[in-house]
Amino acid sequence: MSALAQLQQDPRVVVRREGLPDPQGKCVVYWMQRAQRGWDNPALDMAIKVANELQKPLAVFFGLHPKYPNSNWRHYAFLVAGIRETWEQVEKRGAAFVFRAYPQHDLIRFCAEVGAALVIGDENPMREPEGWRQSATRKLRVPFWTVDADVIVPSKFFPKEEYAARTLRPKLHKLLSAFFTPLENPNARHRWTDATRPASQPLDEQTVLSDLPLDRSTQPVSHYVGGTRAGQNVLRQFVQHGLRDYDTARNLPHLPGTSNLSAYLHFGQLGPHTIALAVRDAEAPQVAKDAFLEEMIVRRELAINFVARNPQYDKLAGCHEWARKTLAEHRADPRPYLYNEAELEQAETHDPLWNAAQLEMVVTGRMHGYLRMYWAKKILEWTPSPEEAFDIAVRLNDRYELDGRDPNGYTGVAWAIGGKHDRPWPPARPVFGMIRYMTAGGCARKFDVKSYIKRVEALAGRSAQLGTHPALFH
Numbered sequence: 001m002s003a004l005a006q007l008q009q010d011p012r013v014v015v016r017r018e019g020l021p022d023p024q025g026k027c028v029v030y031w032m033q034r035a036q037r038g039w040d041n042p043a044l045d046m047a048i049k050v051a052n053e054l055q056k057p058l059a060v061f062f063g064l065h066p067k068y069p070n071s072n073w074r075h076y077a078f079l080v081a082g083i084r085e086t087w088e089q090v091e092k093r094g095a096a097f098v099f100r101a102y103p104q105h106d107l108i109r110f111c112a113e114v115g116a117a118l119v120i121g122d123e124n125p126m127r128e129p130e131g132w133r134q135s136a137t138r139k140l141r142v143p144f145w146t147v148d149a150d151v152i153v154p155s156k157f158f159p160k161e162e163y164a165a166r167t168l169r170p171k172l173h174k175l176l177s178a179f180f181t182p183l184e185n186p187n188a189r190h191r192w193t194d195a196t197r198p199a200s201q202p203l204d205e206q207t208v209l210s211d212l213p214l215d216r217s218t219q220p221v222s223h224y225v226g227g228t229r230a231g232q233n234v235l236r237q238f239v240q241h242g243l244r245d246y247d248t249a250r251n252l253p254h255l256p257g258t259s260n261l262s263a264y265l266h267f268g269q270l271g272p273h274t275i276a277l278a279v280r281d282a283e284a285p286q287v288a289k290d291a292f293l294e295e296m297i298v299r300r301e302l303a304i305n306f307v308a309r310n311p312q313y314d315k316l317a318g319c320h321e322w323a324r325k326t327l328a329e330h331r332a333d334p335r336p337y338l339y340n341e342a343e344l345e346q347a348e349t350h351d352p353l354w355n356a357a358q359l360e361m362v363v364t365g366r367m368h369g370y371l372r373m374y375w376a377k378k379i380l381e382w383t384p385s386p387e388e389a390f391d392i393a394v395r396l397n398d399r400y401e402l403d404g405r406d407p408n409g410y411t412g413v414a415w416a417i418g419g420k421h422d423r424p425w426p427p428a429r430p431v432f433g434m435i436r437y438m439t440a441g442g443c444a445r446k447f448d449v450k451s452y453i454k455r456v457e458a459l460a461g462r463s464a465q466l467g468t469h470p471a472l473f474h
């Protein structure tokens with residue numbers, strides 16, 4: 001078997017367009033989309049190995065489109081903050097990083113311009129990027145492979161939708177020893193010369209952000225800074241200070257008990273290997289490490305499985321039959337409170353805890369994980385139908401969370417409102433039926449609600465009661 005055919009057998013690779021590399025081709029192109037990093041990136045590793053094998057240089061193409069579905073200024077500011085470091089890291093690995101912002105972002109044109117012999121992409125289970133890859137497959141005239149770079153265990157091992165964590169966990173654990181290992185991070189051997197190197201646009205973050213025709217309805221945030229280096233600092237802090245208590249503190253929103261790494265994972269600025277290996281090798285109680293790896297590997301990869309295998313992942317229709325049935329039986333139940341989307345968005349409910357959670361998301365770009373469950377369940381309780389509740393939760397989550405528009409978000413909403421990956425919780429209750437229920441009283445017994453609300457008020461930079469709203473809302 002040729003070395004190239006061997007590389008093709010890598011379980012992370014999906015061959016989307018078969019064939020031999022163009023013998024006239026001048027380089028290999030890696031179309032960097034989801035895995036926005038120059039280190040611990042299996043797609044970059046594969047592109048380098050292929051380029052080395054073909055004895056050609058590698059161009060890493062980063063085309064920035066301004067209309068990624070449901071994304072806005074907030075998301076782009078986080079993304080753009082990471083490009084420079086990725087550029088530097090890619091160049092250190094011996095490849096050329098080529099940045100082209102809209103309207104110069106077209107992959108097919110770029111491949112024709114540089115004479116691509118073969119194109120490598122990265123995987124993303126979401127509907128729209130999958131559509132872009134399918135379109136690239138139709139239009140490219142050279143082989144096109146994609147690499148499942150943002151999971152520990154490649155998704156192709158789980159070809160059906162998994163019912164729950166308990167069905168995925170044993171299958172995933174069986175494969176962990178093969179995939180939960182340090183990545184190779186090889187260097188490209190065949191370098192560009194100054195004369196042959198493809199031209200990149202200069203990167204001035206502020207100009208890029210101000211020139212792109214973005215949805216500007218949601219402002220960038222200053223609480224979390226994008227980029228691999230910033231992500232590594234957050235990871236270091238967590239491993240040194242937070243990890244040891246993760247199993248107990250992660251569900252206590254008044255404490256800084258979780259990693260805050262989800263946005264870095266979402267934008268691919270940190271890969272799952274970097275994080276999971278740092279946790280595995282850290283000095284911390286095993287119970288804390290296991291609890292973290294359960295969330296970061298099992299739960300996260302379960303969410304990716306749901307989105308990859310269920311085309312209705314962002315609708316109530318994608319939830320289990322038992323859940324839709326029980327919700328339908330309680331559709332006409334009187335609601336204790338009814339709010340429209342604008343009232344929810346403005347945090348104008350009677351519930352100070354819910355308002356604080358909403359405000360935390362709007363102001364900082366991140367709501368605490370425990371409160372995300374409560375937040376979504378209350379939207380179910382306070383809106384006219386479960387379908388509407390689902391759609392509102394998805395819209396608000398996607399709009400304000402830095403880590404929004406992610407498989408974890410659709411799965412989180414489906415879990416909270418539609419019982420996805422959960423089980424029926426009898427006896428049936430008004431509105432919820434047998435969907436698991438959460439109350440403000442339960443939260444008050446579990447954690448220090450007052451101190452959480454105070455913390456959010458401080459974060460929001462105001463001491464007034466949460467009933468008055470800042471000019472942050474558009």
Ligand code: FAD
Nearest residue numbers: 258259260261262295296299300369372403404408409412
């Ligand atoms: P940590 O507790 O430190 O966990 C480490 C990592 O494990 C996270 O970064 C994440 O990648 C993964 N993880 C943790 N909890 C879960 C989970 N329940 N399901 C899947 N993976 C998990 N997560 C997002 O990334 N984006 C979203 O838009 C999002 N929206 C959510 C909406 C609702 C209604 C719910 C219930 C959950 C949502 N989650 C979402 C999942 C989870 O709440 C966040 O991943 C977590 O709070 C992020 O904070 P952290 O990085 O500090 O998490």
